[in-house]
Amino acid sequence: MLRLLLLCLLASPALAQTPASVSVAHTSTLRTYSLRLRPGDDLRQQLTAFVQAHHLLAGTMLTCVGSLTEATLRLANQEGPTVYRGHFEIVSLVGTLSTNGSHLHLAISDSTGRTIGGHLLDGCRVYTTAEIVLGELPALEFRRETDPTFGYQELVVRPAPANKSVQKSGPKPVR
Numbered sequence: 001m002l003r004l005l006l007l008c009l010l011a012s013p014a015l016a017q018t019p020a021s022v023s024v025a026h027t028s029t030l031r032t033y034s035l036r037l038r039p040g041d042d043l044r045q046q047l048t049a050f051v052q053a054h055h056l057l058a059g060t061m062l063t064c065v066g067s068l069t070e071a072t073l074r075l076a077n078q079e080g081p082t083v084y085r086g087h088f089e090i091v092s093l094v095g096t097l098s099t100n101g102s103h104l105h106l107a108i109s110d111s112t113g114r115t116i117g118g119h120l121l122d123g124c125r126v127y128t129t130a131e132i133v134l135g136e137l138p139a140l141e142f143r144r145e146t147d148p149t150f151g152y153q154e155l156v157v158r159p160a161p162a163n164k165s166v167q168k169s170g171p172k173p174v175r
Contacts, residue, residue, distance in 0.1 A: 017073045019129060025141070026139075026159065028138060028139035029137075029138065029139065030136070031135070032134065032135050033050070033136065036132070037126045037129065038129070039127060039128060042122055042123065043068070043120065043124040044104070044122050044124060045122055046078065047097065047104070047132075050112075050134070051102065056097055058097075058136065058140035058141055058142040058160065058162055059098060059136045059137065059142075060095070061096075061132070062134060063132070064130060064131065066127075066132075067088060068125035068127055068130075069088075069126075069127045070083065071084045071088055072122065072123030072124055073106060073116070073117070074118050076118065083162060087110070088110055090130065097134065097142075098142035098143070098144075100142060100144060101153065102118050104119070104120040115116055139159065139160055140154060140157055141158045141160045143155075
């Protein structure tokens with residue numbers, strides 16, 4: 001009897017938990033693009049131009065390494081931009097990309113290793129390079145729609161329009 005009581009007590013937290021609701025997951029094959037930005041390029045503007053030129057409806061930042069001389073970020077819970085000048089390493093760039101609106105977060109570190117991050121804005125100037133690999137999800141379309149919870153434009157994932165999910169012809173040059 002004591003064993004049964006002990007077993008019930010140990011199991012009760014697990015039994016009391018309700019599973020979190022999981023929204024529908026969408027799948028797609030992945031097509032990748034590799035590019036390098038050069039000194040003076042604006043990181044966000046170049047990514048936006050690439051997305052527009054390649055008509056990416058659903059993309060993701062797979063990796064980005066490089067350096068900046070100027071970084072413009074919107075920090076958490078701040079309305080306006082914060083500009084940093086100096087020499088910075090790009091330690092992370094993550095997010096979603098779409099002709100319908102992108103959402104990217106950048107983390108940079110200075111020469112002491114101090115790291116800061118926030119929303120990527122125009123005004124991030126490449127110092128020596130930015131080596132980027134992007135992924136495209138051709139069977140999907142990303143949109144940004146107002147979420148009534150907080151009023152922000154949030155990600156909505158849909159199947160791509162039938163004419164967009166077919167294999168595209170070869171890549172177009174960025175420059």
